[in-house]
Amino acid sequence: MSALVIKGGRVLDASGERVADVVIDDGRIAAVGADLSAPDVIDAGGCVVAPGLVDLHTHLRQPGREEAETIESGSRAAALGGFTCVVAMPNTEPAIDCAAVVREVLALGRVSSCDVRASAAITVGRAGERLTGMAELAGLGVRLFTDDGNGVQDDRLMRRAMEYSSGLGVVLAQHCENEALSAGGHMHEGEWSSRLGIPGQPAESEELMVMRDIALARLTGATIHFQHLSTAGSIAMVRAAKAGGLPVSAEATTHHFTLTHAECASYDPVFKVNPPLRTAADVAAVKAGLGDGALDAIATDHAPHEPERKELPFDEAPPGMLGLETALALALTELDAPLAQVLALLSWQPAAIAGVAAEHGGDLAVGRPANLCVIDTSATWTVDPARLASRARNTPYAGRTLTGRVRHTLLRGEPVVLDGEPTR
Amino acid sequence: MTATRLHRHILSVADLGRDGLEELLKLTDTFVEVSARAIPKAPALRGKTVVSLFYEDSTRTRLSFETAAKRLSADTMTFSVSSSSVKKGESVRDTVETIEAMGIDALVVRHGSAGVPLRVAGWVHDRVSVINAGDGWHEHPTQALLDCYTIRQHRGGLEGMRIAIVGDVKHSRVARSDVLAYTALGAEVVLVAPPTLLPPSLEGWPVTVSHDLDGVLGSVDVVGLLRMQTERTTEALIPSLREYTAGYGLTRARLDRLDDKVLVMHPGPMNRGVEISADAATSDRAVILDQVRNGVAVRMAVLYLLLGTGALS
Numbered sequence: 001m002s003a004l005v006i007k008g009g010r011v012l013d014a015s016g017e018r019v020a021d022v023v024i025d026d027g028r029i030a031a032v033g034a035d036l037s038a039p040d041v042i043d044a045g046g047c048v049v050a051p052g053l054v055d056l057h058t059h060l061r062q063p064g065r066e067e068a069e070t071i072e073s074g075s076r077a078a079a080l081g082g083f084t085c086v087v088a089m090p091n092t093e094p095a096i097d098c099a100a101v102v103r104e105v106l107a108l109g110r111v112s113s114c115d116v117r118a119s120a121a122i123t124v125g126r127a128g129e130r131l132t133g134m135a136e137l138a139g140l141g142v143r144l145f146t147d148d149g150n151g152v153q154d155d156r157l158m159r160r161a162m163e164y165s166s167g168l169g170v171v172l173a174q175h176c177e178n179e180a181l182s183a184g185g186h187m188h189e190g191e192w193s194s195r196l197g198i199p200g201q202p203a204e205s206e207e208l209m210v211m212r213d214i215a216l217a218r219l220t221g222a223t224i225h226f227q228h229l230s231t232a233g234s235i236a237m238v239r240a241a242k243a244g245g246l247p248v249s250a251e252a253t254t255h256h257f258t259l260t261h262a263e264c265a266s267y268d269p270v271f272k273v274n275p276p277l278r279t280a281a282d283v284a285a286v287k288a289g290l291g292d293g294a295l296d297a298i299a300t301d302h303a304p305h306e307p308e309r310k311e312l313p314f315d316e317a318p319p320g321m322l323g324l325e326t327a328l329a330l331a332l333t334e335l336d337a338p339l340a341q342v343l344a345l346l347s348w349q350p351a352a353i354a355g356v357a358a359e360h361g362g363d364l365a366v367g368r369p370a371n372l373c374v375i376d377t378s379a380t381w382t383v384d385p386a387r388l389a390s391r392a393r394n395t396p397y398a399g400r401t402l403t404g405r406v407r408h409t410l411l412r413g414e415p416v417v418l419d420g421e422p423t424r
Numbered sequence: 425m426t427a428t429r430l431h432r433h434i435l436s437v438a439d440l441g442r443d444g445l446e447e448l449l450k451l452t453d454t455f456v457e458v459s460a461r462a463i464p465k466a467p468a469l470r471g472k473t474v475v476s477l478f479y480e481d482s483t484r485t486r487l488s489f490e491t492a493a494k495r496l497s498a499d500t501m502t503f504s505v506s507s508s509s510v511k512k513g514e515s516v517r518d519t520v521e522t523i524e525a526m527g528i529d530a531l532v533v534r535h536g537s538a539g540v541p542l543r544v545a546g547w548v549h550d551r552v553s554v555i556n557a558g559d560g561w562h563e564h565p566t567q568a569l570l571d572c573y574t575i576r577q578h579r580g581g582l583e584g585m586r587i588a589i590v591g592d593v594k595h596s597r598v599a600r601s602d603v604l605a606y607t608a609l610g611a612e613v614v615l616v617a618p619p620t621l622l623p624p625s626l627e628g629w630p631v632t633v634s635h636d637l638d639g640v641l642g643s644v645d646v647v648g649l650l651r652m653q654t655e656r657t658t659e660a661l662i663p664s665l666r667e668y669t670a671g672y673g674l675t676r677a678r679l680d681r682l683d684d685k686v687l688v689m690h691p692g693p694m695n696r697g698v699e700i701s702a703d704a705a706t707s708d709r710a711v712i713l714d715q716v717r718n719g720v721a722v723r724m725a726v727l728y729l730l731l732g733t734g735a736l737s
Contacts, residue, residue, distance in 0.1 A: 189624045193623075195628065197562030198560070266542075313539065315537045315538070
């Protein structure tokens, strides 16, 4: 492949902002500076050239539910959203809990539109009983372990997982949900669940597990990453734990800072998600946490579901909503934050947590792999479920007009999105 | 008489408002009169087809709707889960679209999940009306209408009435609809239940709460009891049915202390000896069979309001 230049943009990365062209050769950044040229030119006029985004929390559904999403379709959606790396959650069928499934996911990811990293389950079959072969899986490249979809309920098992994993240089991530308290709940327990007659799950179901895992982090000295935090109480605890010097990190999803439980009044399962949409005060707390560093990353929790499963009665439908193609625009539209902070939350901070900082996020510096995105921060567009690249259609933002759109995405120097269209 | 087509569906008491409730109660008077005729039938819905789509067992509500539809000369069909393709995995939407394609005018929907009638109303086309016959813990609008009608029949109206709703409010669609209807018509509502059987939040509910039935009984005009499901004991919501009855049951002793004018109501089916004693259920104060009787007239009014164009005699 011949060299190409991304011309006319403003470069914004972890080290700052400057007007510069970026030359890419052989998959790597060859030069950054004024008035550069190369045989191929990609126009970035009026746009921001940034490191590719990194999603800590993506459900690609393969293997097992290929009608909802495949690694091919999900990675295309990711690339369209500006992501150059996603961490695939292990709640596939079968679960990503052994070497064979890790190898399959990684192999499919290698020919896809973004860098697909496999997370793996903490416990075999995500059943919460026996630890997976973490050392073997870490050897295959797994950097993040989670039973996502479920939290590890057993206190002693979670302690052992934290102790054991701390010797492997991997990250344990928790889906925080005390199942004894959440059982049977299909939305946030409160004003709206009471009015709508939908069984709820209290905020305390999430908070109890955050509290326990902070205690276990103190006991074991191990790191823990909290997934999709959604309540003011959870975020306050993480903020306090960080202030106390504990090595914890946390993410929040785009839907938890843009939607509240009032949406469930439509009884449309497109608004059913776990953890559930919460109160306006919780939304404000998520925004505050993203602003003050209590939260380290914005994640999508991209969770595709077949249309017929999202047409079931609210209490029978599976939880989850799409996120990859709307995350950046939602952050730019809904967060009152400078672009550099939005990119920190979507790119280099999650890259560090996922253990991919050598290839993603970071600086657009000479010699680094050319994983980057070009963002038109002032373009407006309206979300149309039929036009999403995901196989599924369950976006809760249908019809919403957003500001900010990904124009180009480059993966290892190769354009995977050009002028808003996928090339693979 | 003309029925304006203000309402296309009856999904929630909240959609009706005071005007809609009063219109329906007034219309019900007409159908009480029709029901009292030697041949209790009117041709108002001749040529219309009313389908009962029941995903949950029900005796009185289904029979009441079918009786109402037949008295209005509508054709009726029943789709019940036990004998249907639902058992073969058909979705609610496919079932609804299939029935609709046969050419029908109204769907009376009962489902164990909250919100299904609302979703069905979004799927059907222009000519079909959807009536909520009970959805999960959410609402049961025609039950609230017949409860209001029964109180109005015996006490002249609801304005200024003090009504106790006693029992498992948390899991009760009847309670949710009753609270909305009673308060919209000017009554004051007190919910009487152990804290475990109240909704987790009462924010926005125009009610007061008591955990002392004996303290409440001296000041109310109506006692509406809710069915106590026996499985609530296994969910640790109450320690035992015996303890529930001691605290919240309308026992013989409590009945004896009630003023003569107080109405005792129950949506049925009753658990005699649990939330209501046999004495209370059969006492002069009990209007439980009036509720059932009025239920037919109320449902005639609802069907007429939604579908009616023909004559009433």
